[in-house]
Amino acid sequence: MDEGGTPLLPDSLVYQIFLSLGPADVLAAGLVCRQWQAVSRDEFLWREQFYRYYQVARDVPRHPDTFALLSRVRNKPYDVFGCWLTETSLISGNLHRIGDITSCSVLWLNNAFQDVESENVNVVKRLFKIQNLNASTIRTVMVADCSRFDSPDLLLDVGGPAAPSCQVFDLGSDGDDEAPAPARAKEGLRRFLDDILDGRVQPPLSENALETRVAELLAQGRTRPPEPVAGGGRKYLVFTTGCLTYSPHQIGIKQILPHQMTTAGPVLGEERGADEFFDSLDHVIDVHGHVIGMGLSPDHRYLYVNSRSWPSGAVVADPMQPPPIAEEIDLHVFDLKTMREVKRALRAHRAYTPNDECFFIFLDVSRDFVASGAEDRHGYIWDRHYNICLAKLRHEDVVNSVAFSPREQELLLTASDDATIKAWRSPHTVRALQAPRPRPRSFFSWFASQRR
Numbered sequence: 001m002d003e004g005g006t007p008l009l010p011d012s013l014v015y016q017i018f019l020s021l022g023p024a025d026v027l028a029a030g031l032v033c034r035q036w037q038a039v040s041r042d043e044f045l046w047r048e049q050f051y052r053y054y055q056v057a058r059d060v061p062r063h064p065d066t067f068a069l070l071s072r073v074r075n076k077p078y079d080v081f082g083c084w085l086t087e088t089s090l091i092s093g094n095l096h097r098i099g100d101i102t103s104c105s106v107l108w109l110n111n112a113f114q115d116v117e118s119e120n121v122n123v124v125k126r127l128f129k130i131q132n133l134n135a136s137t138i139r140t141v142m143v144a145d146c147s148r149f150d151s152p153d154l155l156l157d158v159g160g161p162a163a164p165s166c167q168v169f170d171l172g173s174d175g176d177d178e179a180p181a182p183a184r185a186k187e188g189l190r191r192f193l194d195d196i197l198d199g200r201v202q203p204p205l206s207e208n209a210l211e212t213r214v215a216e217l218l219a220q221g222r223t224r225p226p227e228p229v230a231g232g233g234r235k236y237l238v239f240t241t242g243c244l245t246y247s248p249h250q251i252g253i254k255q256i257l258p259h260q261m262t263t264a265g266p267v268l269g270e271e272r273g274a275d276e277f278f279d280s281l282d283h284v285i286d287v288h289g290h291v292i293g294m295g296l297s298p299d300h301r302y303l304y305v306n307s308r309s310w311p312s313g314a315v316v317a318d319p320m321q322p323p324p325i326a327e328e329i330d331l332h333v334f335d336l337k338t339m340r341e342v343k344r345a346l347r348a349h350r351a352y353t354p355n356d357e358c359f360f361i362f363l364d365v366s367r368d369f370v371a372s373g374a375e376d377r378h379g380y381i382w383d384r385h386y387n388i389c390l391a392k393l394r395h396e397d398v399v400n401s402v403a404f405s406p407r408e409q410e411l412l413l414t415a416s417d418d419a420t421i422k423a424w425r426s427p428h429t430v431r432a433l434q435a436p437r438p439r440p441r442s443f444f445s446w447f448a449s450q451r452r
Helices: 011-019 023-029 034-040 043-054 146-150 182-197 207-219 427-434 443-451
Strands: 089-097 103-111 124-132 141-145 167-170 235-241 250-256 283-286 289-296 302-309 330-335 363-365 369-372 378-383 388-394 399-404 411-416 421-425
Touching: 011 034, 011 043, 023 034, 023 043, 089 141, 124 235, 124 250, 141 146, 141 289, 235 289, 250 289, 289 363, 302 363, 363 399, 369 399, 378 399, 378 411, 388 421, 421 427
Parallel strands: none
Antiparallel strands: 089 103, 103 124, 141 235, 167 283, 235 250, 250 283, 289 302, 302 330, 363 369, 369 378, 378 388, 399 411, 411 421
16 A cells, blocks of 8 residues: 555555456456555456456456447437448448328448548448338347357247238238239329318328328339349348337338348449338247337247337327327247247336337347346246246336347346446356365375375
């Protein structure tokens, strides 16, 4: 400790003492004086701490030396959750208003390393342009890699199959029906407007309903149909969306073809025809409730969705007034290989925020477990195979996010509005770490035993 500006112990000795302390004790000791604070921040000290207590290899640096700006990506509105498509490209979103409750969301593919000086090389490319009706928008976007389906997780049907609570619509099934041509779409719009002027539409439509109907008719014949299902190695874009109200109540799924996974090629969708203004979805999952979280299993086959359900039989009459939502959160499981809901919804966690202020609660999935935050001041862990709630993890406020360690699935982090991040280990792992380990015999004791 400092006394009169002169350290009583050299840094090397303080370092050796700190090596015998745990992480919490090192942080506490660093508050004593400036010398101890400097030693408590030593890079090699914390490499030993992480290796000893968290099994992080010693060659992993505690923090990178520097950060460099690689690219700037346009993302509008700010709460569009983009994602990585590959190691060198990422997806962002942009919203364009068309009317009061009608818009379109454009999903962009961006080169993450935009150090190209030539104006003839693309660093951004438009992937898809999706029509939004009734004030709905695309918010959360993630990528499911179908090539990982070859090693699926084991899901047991304990208690028998449950009646699906969600509907999955296949919009890309093969059929003989052709998409309406623009001329026929214009004729349909003309007849609809004539019916309104002649008073043949009863009851009279509200302004929002009229705008939605006109937008649907205009999009007919100007929407690019789904592409045929590609072979192995395909990827899906999975995102929250809707068609009845502004609260996200559907999950859209759109196949990404191999030639679309690069910024090379036609710019800004020049490959599409003049009459193909929007892109259609391949599948839509309607959860009949407010989607507040999504996560993929490690093999990307199963999609886990947090939702707060609407009342049974609820009808959306006004897109700006969605139905009330339940306090109980349902955790649905969808098989992206069969595009069906599987297993019963997991339940235990709750939320209390009203529909117009509802926010995202993140979840995470490991090989055997699924975890989620909640507004009831707890994080939750379930067994994926047996649908059993294994633990309630206490906080003092809303738990917004959870994350499993990628190296150890029985180590979980929870983040809360109580301004804390807590690390949790399973009792099995704690017992294994605390079990006494046999000390290796020294050479001299071994040599003495051999002489007897």
